[in-house]
Amino acid sequence: MYECQESDTCSRCTHSQHLKGCVDCHFTFYCAGCQNCFMSSNLKNQQYVFYNERLTKQEYEKRVGSLNLGNHATLKKLQADYEVMLRKTLRKYSTSARIVNCTGDVLWDSKNVRRGFHLTACEDCAYCVDNDSLKDCYDAYEAAFNCERQYECHACNRTSYAVACSISYDNHHIYYCDMCHGSSDLWGCIGLRDKRHFILNQQYSPEKYDRLTAQIISEMSSRPFTDNRGRKYAYGDFFPVEHSPFAHNETVAEEYFPLTKGETLARSYQWKDPEEKGYQITIAAQDLPDRIQDVSDDILGQVIGCAHQTRINADSTRIDADRKIDENPRIDQSDSALECGHQCTTAFRLIPAELQFYRRLNLPLPRLCPNCRHSERIAQRNPLKLWHRRCQCDPSVPPLGKGRSGGVYQNTIEHSHGKEPCPNEFETSYAPDPRCAEGSGEASRPEIVYCESCYNAEVA
Numbered sequence: 108m109y110e111c112q113e114s115d116t117c118s119r120c121t122h123s124q125h126l127k128g129c130v131d132c133h134f135t136f137y138c139a140g141c142q143n144c145f146m147s148s149n150l151k152n153q154q155y156v157f158y159n160e161r162l163t164k165q166e167y168e169k170r171v172g173s174l175n176l177g178n179h180a181t182l183k184k185l186q187a188d189y190e191v192m193l194r195k196t197l198r199k200y201s202t203s204a205r206i207v208n209c210t211g212d213v214l215w216d217s218k219n220v221r222r223g224f225h226l227t228a229c230e231d232c233a234y235c236v237d238n239d240s241l242k243d244c245y246d247a248y249e250a251a252f253n254c255e256r257q258y259e260c261h262a263c264n265r266t267s268y269a270v271a272c273s274i275s276y277d278n279h280h281i282y283y284c285d286m287c288h289g290s291s292d293l294w295g296c297i298g299l300r301d302k303r304h305f306i307l308n309q310q311y312s313p314e315k316y317d318r319l320t321a322q323i324i325s326e327m328s329s330r331p332f333t334d335n336r337g338r339k340y341a342y343g344d345f346f347p348v349e350h351s352p353f354a355h356n357e358t359v360a361e362e363y364f365p366l367t368k369g370e371t372l373a374r375s376y377q378w379k380d381p382e383e384k385g386y387q388i389t390i391a392a393q394d395l396p397d398r399i400q401d402v403s404d405d406i407l408g409q410v411i412g413c414a415h416q417t418r419i420n421a422d423s424t425r426i427d428a429d430r431k432i433d434e435n436p437r438i439d440q441s442d443s444a445l446e447c448g449h450q451c452t453t454a455f456r457l458i459p460a461e462l463q464f465y466r467r468l469n470l471p472l473p474r475l476c477p478n479c480r481h482s483e484r485i486a487q488r489n490p491l492k493l494w495h496r497r498c499q500c501d502p503s504v505p506p507l508g509k510g511r512s513g514g515v516y517q518n519t520i521e522h523s524h525g526k527e528p529c530p531n532e533f534e535t536s537y538a539p540d541p542r543c544a545e546g547s548g549e550a551s552r553p554e555i556v557y558c559e560s561c562y563n564a565e566v567a
């Protein structure tokens with residue numbers, strides 16, 4: 108797989124999103140059980156579909172074969188085609204299946220979930236993100252395997268009855284703990300294994316443990332901790348962010364809620380400036396060979412300048428690989444890293460297995476550093492936010508009219524609501540057009556968002 112996301116049980120697919128059980132699919136979106144499909148979307152159990160047109164095996168192979176997929180110039184053109192296709196692709200209000208009474212996005216086999224994102228097999232949960240098999244949890248992030256009754260916890264697998272804990276597995280009844288495993292009845296502990304009745308990493312009798320913890324809870328509530336901005340933290344709140352060992356821009360929070368350095372510091376979160384590294388760029392991205400066939404093993408010794416490193420491009424300081432190394436310009440990393448907002452590392456190298464992979468899959472060399480590539484993929488995802496909207500299905504509007512979908516999509520069959528606009532409303536992670544009143548549903552966003560029944564009528 109290469110440049111794919113939110114996909115599973117697939118093989119040899121590239122540049123795609125929301126695939127399930129697909130093989131040899133490229134530039135595809137929302138496909139399941141497909142093989143050999145190219146630049147197509149909303150397909151189920153299909154083969155040899157090219158630009159959403161069903162072809163014979165021979166014709167498909169001929170057309171894909173003529174594309175020169177190993178060329179960077181071809182890739183740029185296909186990426187533009189993919190953008191156009193995405194704009195016309197019909198979307199279901201939520202990427203979810205087999206859910207009952209849930210709001211959120213990317214939900215599977217779940218029940219009674221409120222504002223959940225990326226959840227599988229969860230029940231009676233609220234405000235949880237990236238979890239599997241949770242029950243009765245609230246504000247849980249990245250936990251899995253039969254978790255129950257967690258509140259304000261992060262990555263506490265196989266753990267029940269936990270408050271404000273982080274990365275602790277196989278526990279029960281733990282409070283304000285970090286990296287404790289196989290334990291129970293812990294308060295404010297770090298790095299313990301197979302322990303019971305510990306407070307601040309010290310053991311107590313069960314009776315004393317109960318007495319002291321009752322006293323701690325009562326004092327945390329009557330005398331809450333106040334952070335350097337005056338925010339109060341009582342029992343139940345997670346650790347104050349000023350105590351985080353990580354800066355905001357080092358964490359996954361930055362991916363979902365990006366902040367500038369100024370915004371970060373204004374909230375008294377920590378910020379990490381890029382480290383000064385001693386490397387010198389030996390080849391600029393735009394000087395890489397266009398075709399993967401023309402790349403020699405020498406590339407493994409090169410330090411490649413990231414294409415988002417706009418200072419290189421803007422200054423036209425085109426770097427000649429033959430030039431003596433000490434003549435190469437030094438890049439001011441702290442300035443450039445701010446330019447694309449991706450924490451650009453300004454340069455990158457290839458490793459042998461990676462080069463072999465690009466050759467085997469006939470992929471041109473990447474022009475961006477790994478951080479920039481990652482940020483560009485994340486930007487394609489929907490945010491962890493919901494908007495109340497109306498289904499955009501409106502058969503009364505002719506193509507290219509000014510209806511709810513702006514005429515971009517026209518239904519292929521009649522729906523249960525007949526010639527009237529669909530009355531269904533939902534919570535969706537597709538933002539309405541900012542020019543419209545929030546929640547009015549009268550959006551002309553690029554995506555056409557339908558309710559489940561209208562979507563299924565068109566796609567299933």
Ligand SMILES: [Zn+2]
Pocket residue numbers: 413414415416449450451452453454475476477478479480
């Ligand atoms: Zn970069």
Ligand SMILES: [Zn+2]
Pocket residue numbers: 415447448449450451478479482
């Ligand atoms: Zn970038």
Ligand SMILES: [Zn+2]
Pocket residue numbers: 498499500529530531557558559560561562
């Ligand atoms: Zn509808």
Ligand SMILES: [Zn+2]
Pocket residue numbers: 500501522523524529560561
């Ligand atoms: Zn409809």
